[in-house]
Amino acid sequence: MKSIVGSDPKTGARGIKAQVLREEIRHLWSRLSVTLPDTGDKPLRIGVCSTLPGEGTTTIAGNLAVFLGEQGRRTVLVETNLRNPSLADHFNVVGTPGLCEYFDSTAQLGESLRYQVAPFVDLIPAGKPLSDLFTPFGDGGIHRLFSDLQGTAEIIVVDIPPLSAAPEAGPILRGMDLAILVAEANRARKQAVQKSVQTLRDLGVPVGGVVLNRITYDLPLFLERLV
Numbered sequence: 001m002k003s004i005v006g007s008d009p010k011t012g013a014r015g016i017k018a019q020v021l022r023e024e025i026r027h028l029w030s031r032l033s034v035t036l037p038d039t040g041d042k043p044l045r046i047g048v049c050s051t052l053p054g055e056g057t058t059t060i061a062g063n064l065a066v067f068l069g070e071q072g073r074r075t076v077l078v079e080t081n082l083r084n085p086s087l088a089d090h091f092n093v094v095g096t097p098g099l100c101e102y103f104d105s106t107a108q109l110g111e112s113l114r115y116q117v118a119p120f121v122d123l124i125p126a127g128k129p130l131s132d133l134f135t136p137f138g139d140g141g142i143h144r145l146f147s148d149l150q151g152t153a154e155i156i157v158v159d160i161p162p163l164s165a166a167p168e169a170g171p172i173l174r175g176m177d178l179a180i181l182v183a184e185a186n187r188a189r190k191q192a193v194q195k196s197v198q199t200l201r202d203l204g205v206p207v208g209g210v211v212l213n214r215i216t217y218d219l220p221l222f223l224e225r226l227v
Contacts, residue, residue, distance in 0.1 A: 032208045048061035049173065064180075080158055091114070093117060099125065160179075182211045
């Protein structure tokens with residue numbers, strides 16, 4: 001695993017000590033846990049998204065899933081960014097069959113899962129990208145997936161494609177119980193972040209927080225004020 005905590009206990013994510021990133025993820029979770037919605041007997045669905053491509057959603061989603069697994073929470077990490085899939089490489093597992101094969105019914109859910117990629121963490125990689133990336137999500141495919149996952153996980157962490165580049169991000173986000181917005185410090189503008197927050201609210205998705213990802217130091221800096 002290249003940028004997921006635990007891949008290298010000495011250096012961790014992108015040359016920054018794993019313990020530092022772990023503490024940042026712990027801080028994020030402690031803030032989120034105060035206002036988590038009650039989902040009853042259904043898994044809590046957390047979407048990790050960004051405005052632009054390359055702002056670090058995959059790294060944050062993967063590390064959050066690993067952290068939750070370390071707390072003994074049964075977690076499924078789902079890769080819905082079919083445009084730029086990378087989680088299979090991060091966890092050093094085969095990429096197919098995955099989510100796309102599940103959607104087109106060429107694979108069952110159990111075949112699309114990679115079990116125990118980290119303690120208490122299962123992964124559904126993107127699989128082989130479909131020619132039509134919108135229809136599976138627009139037709140309610142993500143809700144079918146969540147229904148099938150019920151009983152197998154306490155928490156589902158979803159790596160979501162960027163809001164500005166992927167129209168399928170909307171239908172995916174509508175299935176979330178809350179969202180975390182990731183922004184890259186040296187790229188994100190205040191107006192763009194505010195627009196993305198408003199987009200999430202318009203979709204009816206509670207915004208759990210904003211992560212300012214300081215790529216210069218490869219260290220996520222968590223904003224003090226949750227949106």
